[in-house]
Each structure stands twice: as structure tokens, then as C-alpha cells.
Amino acid sequence: MTNRTAERLHLAVALDGAGWHPAAWREPDARPASLLTAGYWAHLVTEAERAGIDFVTFEDGLSLQSADRHAPDRRTDQVRGRLDAVLVAARVAPLTSRIGLIPTVIVTHTEPFHISKAIATLDWVSEGRAGVRVRVSARPDEYAHFGRREPPAAQEPVTGRFEEAADYVEVVRRLWDSWEDDAEIRDVATGRFVDRNRLHYIDFEGRWFSVRGPSITPRPPQGQPPVAALAHATVPYQLVASSADIGFVTPHDAGQASAIVSEIRSLQAAAGRAGQTVHVFGDLLVYLDDTARDAATRKARLDALAGSEFSSDAWSFSGTPDQLADLMLAWHSTGLTGFRLRPATIPHDLLQITGQLVPQLRRWRAFPENDESATLRGLLGLTRPASRYASVR
Numbered sequence: 234m235t236n237r238t239a240e241r242l243h244l245a246v247a248l249d250g251a252g253w254h255p256a257a258w259r260e261p262d263a264r265p266a267s268l269l270t271a272g273y274w275a276h277l278v279t280e281a282e283r284a285g286i287d288f289v290t291f292e293d294g295l296s297l298q299s300a301d302r303h304a305p306d307r308r309t310d311q312v313r314g315r316l317d318a319v320l321v322a323a324r325v326a327p328l329t330s331r332i333g334l335i336p337t338v339i340v341t342h343t344e345p346f347h348i349s350k351a352i353a354t355l356d357w358v359s360e361g362r363a364g365v366r367v368r369v370s371a372r373p374d375e376y377a378h379f380g381r382r383e384p385p386a387a388q389e390p391v392t393g394r395f396e397e398a399a400d401y402v403e404v405v406r407r408l409w410d411s412w413e414d415d416a417e418i419r420d421v422a423t424g425r426f427v428d429r430n431r432l433h434y435i436d437f438e439g440r441w442f443s444v445r446g447p448s449i450t451p452r453p454p455q456g457q458p459p460v461a462a463l464a465h466a467t468v469p470y471q472l473v474a475s476s477a478d479i480g481f482v483t484p485h486d487a488g489q490a491s492a493i494v495s496e497i498r499s500l501q502a503a504a505g506r507a508g509q510t511v512h513v514f515g516d517l518l519v520y521l522d523d524t525a526r527d528a529a530t531r532k533a534r535l536d537a538l539a540g541s542e543f544s545s546d547a548w549s550f551s552g553t554p555d556q557l558a559d560l561m562l563a564w565h566s567t568g569l570t571g572f573r574l575r576p577a578t579i580p581h582d583l584l585q586i587t588g589q590l591v592p593q594l595r596r597w598r599a600f601p602e603n604d605e606s607a608t609l610r611g612l613l614g615l616t617r618p619a620s621r622y623a624s625v626r
Contacts, residue, residue: 241599241600241601242561242562242565242569242570242571242572242594242599242600243287243512243514243570243571243572243612243613244286244287244571244572244574244591244594244600245286245287245288245289245290245333245335245514245571245572245573245574246281246286246289246290246573246574246575246576246583246586247289247290247292247516247573247574247575247576248274248277248278248289248290248291248292248576248579249291249292249575250268250292250298250312250315250579251263251264251265251268251312251578251579252576252577252578252579252581252582253518253545253575253576253577254520254532254535254539254543254577254578255300255311255312255539255543256311256535256536256538256539256543257312257535257577257578257579258311258312259538260535260578260581262578262580262581263578263579263580264580265312268312268314268315269314269315269316271321271324271325274291274316274321274324274325275324275325275328277289277579277580277583278325278328278329278332278334279325279328279329280580280583280584280587281332281583281587282329282330282331282332283587284586284587284588284591285591285600285601285602285603285604286332286586286587286591287332287333287571287604287609287612287613288332288333288334288335288362288364288609288612289332289333289334289335290335290336290337290366290461290573291318291321291322291334291335291336291337292315292318292337293315293317293318293319293336293337293338293339293368294315294337294339294375295339295342295370295375295378296372296374296375296378297313297314298311298312298313298314298315303371303372304372304373304374305374310539310540311539318336318337318338319336319338319348319351319352319355321336322334322335322336322355322359322363323354323355323358326355326358326359326362326363327358327359329359329362331362331604332362333362333363333364333459333609333612333613334355334359334362334363334364334609335363335364335365335366335459335461335609336355336365336366337365337366337368338351338352338365338366338367338368339368339369339370339375340367340368340369340397340398340401340402341369341370341371341375341394341397341398342370342375342376342378342379345401345404345405345408345442345444346404346408346444346446346448348365348405349404349405349408349409349448349450350408350448350449350450352364352365352405352453352458353409353448353450353451353452353453353458354450355458356453356454356455356458357450357451357453357454360454360607360608361453361454361455361607361608361609361610361611362608362609363453363455363458363609364458364459364460364461364478364479364609365405365458365459365460365461366460366461366462366463366481367398367401367402367460367461367462367472367477368462368463369391369394369395369397369398369469370394371384371385371391371394372384391468392468395468395469395471395472396440397440397441398462398472398476399471399472399475399476400437400439400440400441400442401441401442402460402472402476402477403437403439403476404435404437404439404442404444405460406457406460407435407437407444407446407621408435408444408446408447408448409448409452409453409456409457409458410433410435410452410456410457410620410621410622411432411433411434411435411446411447411448411452411620411622412431412432412433412447412448412450412451412452412620413431413432413433413452413620413622413623414452414456414619414620414623415428415431416428416431416432416451416452417451432447433446433447433622434446434447435447452620454608455608455609455610455617456610456617456618456619456620457610457617457618458609458610459478459479459609459610459613459615460476460477460478460479461477461478461479461480461481462476462477462479462480462481463480463481463482463483463516464480464481464482464497465482465483465546467496467500470482470493470496470497470500471500471504473497473500473511473513474497474498474500474501474503474504474506474511475500475501475504475506477511478510478511478512478613478615479511479512479513479514479613480497480511480512480513480514481514481515481516481573482497482513482514482515482516482569483515483516483546483547483548484515484548484564484569485548486548487563487564487566487567488567490515490564490567490568490569491567491568493513494513494567494568494569495568497511497513498568510613510614510615512570512571512613513568513569513570513571514569514570514571514572514573515561515564515569515571515572515573516546516547516548516572516573516574516575517547517548517549517550517557517561517572517573517574517575518545518547518548518549518550518575518577519549519550519551519557519574519575519576519577519582519585519586520532520549520550520551520552520577520578520582521551521552521553521554521557521581521582521585521586521589521590522551522552522553522585523553524553525551525552525553525556528551528552528553529551531551531578532549532551532577535577535578545575547575549577553589554585554586554589554590554593555589555593557590558590558593558594558597558599561594561599562597562599565599574586574590
């Protein structure tokens with residue numbers, strides 16, 4: 234049994250269709266006919282909010298889901314098709330009041346100007362609860378949808394794609410700052426709606442982007458909505474360390490978790506961000522039941538339906554919510570500041586998280602009953618930054 238800790242850990246849930254296991258849609262309690270409805274997503278997010286989860290993430294992509302991570306497949310026995318993550322988050326935002334909403338965007342094929350105003354808009358409609366997860370693409374079929382650039386050669390290093398992503402984040406952050414907080418005057422008596430001196434050109438010139446600005450959307454309520462990235466190795470760890478507020482990582486044991494955290498902290502210091510808060514969340518794919526045997530049996534049944542054992546980039550945990558809580562606290566002590574849990578099936582594993590895991594963590598005083606923070610940055614202990622352009626004026 235792990236030593237209990239009073240230090241607060243953060244908890245997120247990664248939502249993807251009927252669940253992360255490819256056979257999840259065939260479970261008796263699944264709702265495959267509702268996957269493309271607003272009500273389905275609203276129900277999941279409000280359930281997570283009711284339990285006090287800090288934030289949810291929404292998966293997305295620019296090609297159909299595939300059993301092959303590098304190319305499309307022709308399978309018809311697994312979920313194919315999804316809604317746009319940013320639009321789903323915007324739809325559920327008015328139905329929630331506390332939980333953070335972090336959609337995924339594919340930065341390789343989208344313009345930072347468009348994403349900056351989309352996430353700023355999400356921050357406005359959610360009243361300060363938006364974030365964004367940036368994702369890099371290397372799949373040739375996704376490049377073929379746009380036809381504006383050639384996909385990277387198989388032997389080409391991935392460094393360039395992640396350097397592009399870092400510039401992308403920089404452009405987005407500058408666009409968020411391009412309106413000062415008090416740029417909108419809205420003075421009917423004088424007829425001045427905006428102070429043009431408080432809007433700024435960002436004049437970004439780099440290898441991949443040339444963006445003048447300013448944004449067309451006023452500065453978001455959070456100033457800078459949190460930026461997240463999933464990372465599996467040193468190059469993406471550098472993106473997390475230099476450009477993100479949250480990194481999702483995939484250790485398979487406590488030793489790996491400790492090593493990953495240490496590497497990111499070293500890279501963070503090298504990037505000049507040693508004094509800034511960068512959260513490192515461990516990703517876990519979870520199968521949860523009343524007994525460990527039940528969880529293992531359910532996983533085996535799902536694998537049989539899928540035709541093979543499902544392997545994930547994240548470590549797969551099958552067991553009871555109490556056992557998962559014990560493991561989380563052990564890994565938390567290595568330096569992970571939180572966890573992003575991937576429910577293998579929805580709603581079953583989501584309800585195990587909200588109804589069993591969270592209460593256990595609260596009994597052990599590792600997760601708060603209530604957090605009165607009004608914004609996602611507040612929930613994560615991130616201060617609201619001033620616009621970098623305010624001092625220019």
C-alpha cells in the first residue's frame with residue numbers, strides 16, 4: 234500500500250468516441266447511434282464536471298480513425314468518423330460552469346490565425362475555461378487532403394515538425410496578446426468602441442509562418458488559454474518544455490515517470506522557463522471494475538471482439554478504482570502533477586472514474602472536494618499573464 238499524500242494532484246479525462254478500446258462501441262451500455270450528437274458529448278462532460286474533474290480533452294484528427302497509426306485501413310468493424318473537437322467543446326461550454334475544455338487541433342495543416350480566434354472564442358463562450366492541445370501530423374493521407382506540401386520522407390527527422398509546432402504556438406500566443414485587456418472602450422458618449430492604440434501588429438516572421446496580426450478576437454478572458462501537447466520522446470518533450478503549459482506523457486512504471494519528469498524539467502530550464510509552471514500529466518488507459526478479475530475479463534472480451542489484443546501508447550491499467558488510486562499516488566510522488574485517464578469504454582469506465590475513483594482520492598485527501606477557481610488557469614494554479622504588448626504602448 235502506497236503512503237498517502239496530502240499534495241493535490243490534478244485529474245483529467247480524455248474523451249474519444251465510445252471509448253479508447255476499438256471494440257468499445259459494441260458494449261451493451263454503449264450508445265453508437267448517438268456518437269455524432271451534441272447530447273452525447275454534453276452528457277459525458279457534465280458527468281465529468283459533476284465529479285469535479287479538472288478538465289476533459291477531445292480527440293481529433295484529419296483522417297479517419299485507423300488500426301494502423303501511420304496509414305488508413307479498410308476495417309468496417311470499428312468506429313469511423315468524428316465531430317470537430319473545437320466545435321464540440323464550444324457546443325458543451327454553455328452547458329457547464331467549472332470544468333476545463335481542451336480540444337485537439339492538428340497544427341501541421343491548420344493556420345495559427347484561425348486556431349487563435351477559435352480558441353479565444355471558446356474561452357469567451359466558456360467564460361475562461363478553454364485550452365488547446367496541439368498535435369503534429371506525419372500521415373501521408375492527411376497531407377493528401379490539403380495538397381499544399383509534401384509529406385516528410387520516412388527517414389526524415391521529426392525535429393522540423395516539432396519546431397514548426399513551437400512556432401505555431403508562439404504565433405497563437407502573440408495573437409492572443411495582440412489585444413490589450415482594456416482595448417475595448419465601448420464609450421457611447423464619445424463614440425469610441427475600441428482604442429486602436431491598444432491593438433498591436435505581431436509581425437511574426439519565421440521559417441514556417443509570416444503573420445502580421447492583430448487578431449480579430451479580443452484578448453481571451455484567461456489572457457492565455459493553457460496549451461497542451463502529448464509527448465513520447467525527447468523531441469516532443471522539448472515542445473512541452475519550451476512552449477506548453479501541460480504535457481501528457483506515457484510512462485509504463487514509476488521509474489519511467491520519474492525519468493520523463495526529470496528530462497522535461499531539464500529541458501524546461503534550458504528553454505529559460507525554470508521558474509514557470511509546466512504540468513506533466515501521466516496518461517493511463519483504464520479498465521475499471523469491482524474486482525481486478527472482472528476488469529481483466531472485460532478487457533479480454535473486448536480484445537476478442539476486436540480480433541487482437543489492443544495495444545496503446547499509454548500503459549493499460551485493469552483493476553479496481555482503489556488499486557488505480559494507489560498506483561496514481563505512487564506515480565504522483567515521482568513528480569507527475571496529474572493524470573489524464575483514457576476510459577477504455579464509455580460510459581462504464583467513465584462512471585467508474587467519476588463514481589468510484591474520485592471519491593477514493595478524496596478520502597485520501599489527494600483530490601479536493603471543491604475548487605472555487607473560475608478559470609482553467611486558476612484550477613491549474615497558473616497565473617494570468619499580462620499582454621506582452623502592453624508595455625510597448
